Amino acid sequence: QIHSKASFYKTKQDDFYGSLKQNYVDALFVNFPFVLLSHIKFxxxxxxxxxxxxxLLHRLANSVFIIDELQSYSPSEWDKLSYLINHFSESLNITFVLMSATLPKISKLLTDAKLDxxxxxxxxxxxxxxxxxxADRVVFNFDYLxxxxxxxxxxxxxxxxxxHxxxxxxxxxxxHTLIEFVTKKSAKSFYEHIRNIDKLKEYELLFIDGTVLEPRRIEIIEYLKSKEKANKIIIVATQVIEAGLNxxxxxxxxxxSILDSEEQFAGRINRNANKMHSTVYLFNSDNSKHVYKNDLRFIEQKKIPPNDLYQILKExxxxxxxxxxxxxxxxxxxxLFSENISSFINYLKTLKFWDARNNFKLIESKTISVFVPLAIDHQYFSTSELEYLTQMHINANSNYEIDGEEVFEFYTKLISTKIINNDFLSKKAEIKMLSAIMSKFVFNSYFNENFINVLRHYGEERFGYFYLSNWRKVYSYQDGLKSDLESDCNFL
Structure with missing residues (x-):
């Protein structure tokens, strides 16, 4: 796995730092027969x-590359994706397999149909x-629209x-009922509302949004798979559950919101096709017009008669x-006057790589990583991660938890320490390992000046992260960031 949350695996080398460096070099040059990459890195x-x-380029020739969930990116980038895939498949003899539950052949966007x-x-x-x-695994109900x-x-x-x-x-x-809202604010508002409903006292209530840490999400998934789960469960969530959560x-x-999202959500209902009477009930809060106002899919969707949209979704x-x-x-x-696919191709042909990257953005908004220094159960760390922490004198507490404060304190020391004997590789390897560990304490937010100004009352920006030092006042492991903190913020 070569991405920001991936750590290293144990090697046969006896020397700890030698093993760490070898792992780093292997990851840097992708010295593996099978590799898991993020879309961004690729x-x-x-x-x-x-x-x-x-x-990475030397490993791409004669390879098979499987790319999943292309529809998750803005339609304004699909023509560039199509061009790059088409060009490099021919130049480097790569076989691309594109996976999507909804997206048709994006090669229709190629400027020259002969190249398709x-x-x-x-x-x-x-x-x-x-x-x-x-087709019959889930039935859509449009009555509440x-x-x-x-x-x-x-x-x-x-x-x-x-x-229902x-x-x-x-x-x-x-x-087991799943309720999804377009925005974090509306999801948290509804979640807080139902916690005080007497008729729902028999239900176990769970919450998932972009501020809930990855270990907690894993904990919820494992609980739902266990025999100990309650008979009546309601999960309130944002669109974060549409990808990566089983x-x-x-x-x-x-x-x-958009039809892609509706179909992705339906994939979380009766996923294994072993239930009867599974239904997705759609409703409209009108929040999608704010979140998706610049999305070409949403713009075109508004032009299609509702009954035609429902038919597309059903069939x-x-x-x-x-x-x-x-x-x-x-x-x-x-x-003639737009910066479009022709501009992008011209940047590449004239070696204007900086302009090409600025013209091609899979993630358009600037983000900020918020580090929450709470304690997380050791079971959510790999064996190699725990061994590394032990080497750095960071051990689980009496509750078998890793303390985020200790992890971040070590990170600041590592970043601040001068490289000894020009051993640049060891430091880079340590930072890579530590980044994977730290990701378990981090949630990402779209950068918003109002949001940052509010957060500054509870922490400070340090070494590439926003360190939420007073997290107990505004954050909980179970439910993420408190709703009354929010100020027109969006979370990944």
Missing amino acids: FNSLISNDKEDNY KFIYLVPNKHDYFNNPNF NKELFAFSNESIVDIVIK SEEYFTKSNKV LDMDIGFKDI KKFDDYYSYVFSNITKYNNS
Whole structure:
């Protein structure tokens, strides 16, 4: 695994630092038969002239590269993705396998159709989409999108959640309900609201958003898989649950956004196709128009009659949906005065790599990493990570927990220490290992000056992180950042 959260594995070398350095060199030059990369690291290696980014290039030739969830990025970047994939597949003899539950062939965005060498893995995909094991696994219910019959509020959502959860419980003798909101603020508001509802006292209430740390998310997933889980569970979440979390819930309620998101959410309901009566109930808080106002999918979606959208979602005809989006991108690329795909290609051909990177942004917004120095159970650290911490005299406490304060204190010392005997490699290797450990204490937020100003009352910016020193006043391990702290902030 070559990404920001990956640590090293134990090698046969006896010397601890020798092992650490060897791991670092192997990671730097990707000396492995199978490699897990982030999208960002991979595409940076294709358009960057930075030394460390370019180390990856020698491993790409004659490889097979599987890229998952391309639809998660802005449609404004798809034409560039298509160009890079097409160009490097030919230049370096790479076989790319592109995975997406919704996105059709992005090669339709190539400026020259003659260059299109993309093929479908299966010619009859609708046979799979329409198979009852897939198509009938979850039923979409659109009744609560009718504003004449249903007015959105926390109270009205509570009513329908109780109604349908109890109906499912009557049939199955258990119910695990998932409720997703577009924004963190609306999700936390609803979560706080239902904690005081008497009719929900029998339910175990859980919360997941972008400020909940990774160990807590893993803890929730493992609990849901265990035999000890409660018969009645409600999870309130943001869109963070749409990727990377292996949830399998019984019924769901979703604040509408874009069709991709609706389909991703449905993948968390009856995931293993072994339940009956699983339904996703859609509602509209109107928050999506703020979050997705610049997304081409949302812009085009507003032009499509609601009944047609519902049909696309029911029958999985996402090619029809994306024909509108692709048409919009093509119009933009044909504009004479826009910085578009032609500009991007020209930057690469003229070796203007800085301009190319500025023109190609998979993540458009600046982010900030917030370090929460609480204590985390040792089970969420790998064996090599625990061995490294022991070498650095950081041991689990009496509750078998690793103290975040000790970890961050060691990090500041490591960053501040001068390199001895020009042993630059050892220090880089240690920072790499420590970064993986520290990621367990970190959540990321889109940078917002108002948010940072509020946070400064509870911590300070130190060595590339915002260190939340007074975290007990504003943060909990179970529920993340408190809602009353928020000031027009968005969380990843």
